[in-house]
Amino acid sequence: xxxxxxxxxxxxxxxxxxxxxxxxxxxxxxxxxxxxxxxxxxxxxxxxxxxxxxxxxxxxxxxxxxxxxxxxxxxxxxxxxxxxxxxxxxxxxxxxx
Amino acid sequence: xxxxxxxxxxxxxxxxxxxxxxxxxxxxxxxxxxxxxxxxxxxxxxxxxxxxxxxxxxxxxxxxxxxxxxxxxxxxxxxxxxxxxxxxxxxxxxxxxxxxxxxxxxxxxxxxxxxxxxxxxxxxxxxxxxxxxxxxxxxxxxxxxxxxxxxxxxxxxxxxxxxxxxxxxxxxxxxxxxxxxxxxxxxxxxxxxxxxxxxxxx
Numbered sequence: 001x002x003x004x005x006x007x008x009x010x011x012x013x014x015x016x017x018x019x020x021x022x023x024x025x026x027x028x029x030x031x032x033x034x035x036x037x038x039x040x041x042x043x044x045x046x047x048x049x050x051x052x053x054x055x056x057x058x059x060x061x062x063x064x065x066x067x068x069x070x071x072x073x074x075x076x077x078x079x080x081x082x083x084x085x086x087x088x089x090x091x092x093x094x095x096x097x
Numbered sequence: 098x099x100x101x102x103x104x105x106x107x108x109x110x111x112x113x114x115x116x117x118x119x120x121x122x123x124x125x126x127x128x129x130x131x132x133x134x135x136x137x138x139x140x141x142x143x144x145x146x147x148x149x150x151x152x153x154x155x156x157x158x159x160x161x162x163x164x165x166x167x168x169x170x171x172x173x174x175x176x177x178x179x180x181x182x183x184x185x186x187x188x189x190x191x192x193x194x195x196x197x198x199x200x201x202x203x204x205x206x207x208x209x210x211x212x213x214x215x216x217x218x219x220x221x222x223x224x225x226x227x228x229x230x231x232x233x234x235x236x237x238x239x240x241x242x243x244x245x246x247x248x249x250x251x252x253x254x255x256x257x258x259x260x261x262x263x264x265x266x267x268x269x270x271x272x273x274x275x276x277x278x279x280x281x282x283x284x285x286x287x288x289x290x291x292x293x294x295x296x297x298x299x
Contacts, residue, residue, distance in 0.1 A: 094107070
């Protein structure tokens with residue numbers, strides 16, 4: 001079953017889906033923006049961004065704005081592709097029922 | 098059972114994509130009021146020109162300066178009303194008024210608008226004032242189309258209408274005043290009313 005194959009285990013969590021959704025339509029998003037949009041705690045968000053980073057689906061850039069550290073995320077080409085595949089698979093499953 | 102969860106996932110994805118990239122707290126009511134200001138301004142200008150200037154306008158005349166003042170006042174009042182009502186709506190929706198989405202919206206709206214404004218000032222300075230009404234409509238329309246990518250998509254249609262009115266106005270400069278009244282006055286009121294009932298009264 002090719003449909004099941006396209007369901008990506010890495011995305012199998014609503015916070016990870018959320019992070020990817022935001023990064024698909026924005027060039028980049030910083031930690032606080034994601035936190036506000038997804039309404040999650042620091043630790044929770046950090047663990048999910050790490051998982052996505054480990055899979056090479058998102059890119060992390062650490063920088064300083066003035067003296068404040070700022071972490072911003074963007075989507076990689078691979079992440080974009082995989083996310084699109086995942087969404088298509090979800091849509092197919094829904095249409096089948 | 099599982100597909101229901103997936104549907105929820107998809108809806109959430111769509112919602113997040115919209116929320117993170119578009120500023121949707123624009124108030125419909127501010128469109129209605131902007132249109133009303135434009136109509137009041139146009140009425141006063143029309144009355145001034147027919148009563149005191151024998152129905153014609155000359156660039157260096159006193160009446161012309163008054164008309165420009167009215168125009169600026171209409172633009173200023175519309176902007177203030179828009180900002181005030183949009184801030185109020187954003188607060189009600191629990192979103193920040195000044196975030197990445199609203200900044201992007203303002204910047205993309207202002208680029209065509211300021212370029213157009215400067216261009217109109219330049220050609221006015223060269224005594225070519227016949228097309229200024231058309232140019233105002235066209236550049237305003239382009240600004241709306243450009244901004245629509247970062248806000249409620251419907252703004253695009255208002256933009257298209259302004260561009261078309263502007264092109265008609267360029268062909269028929271004699272009807273410039275009336276096309277201006279339709280574009281900035283009546284269209285804003287119709288559009289604002291439509292937006293108000295579509296989004297604000299939920």
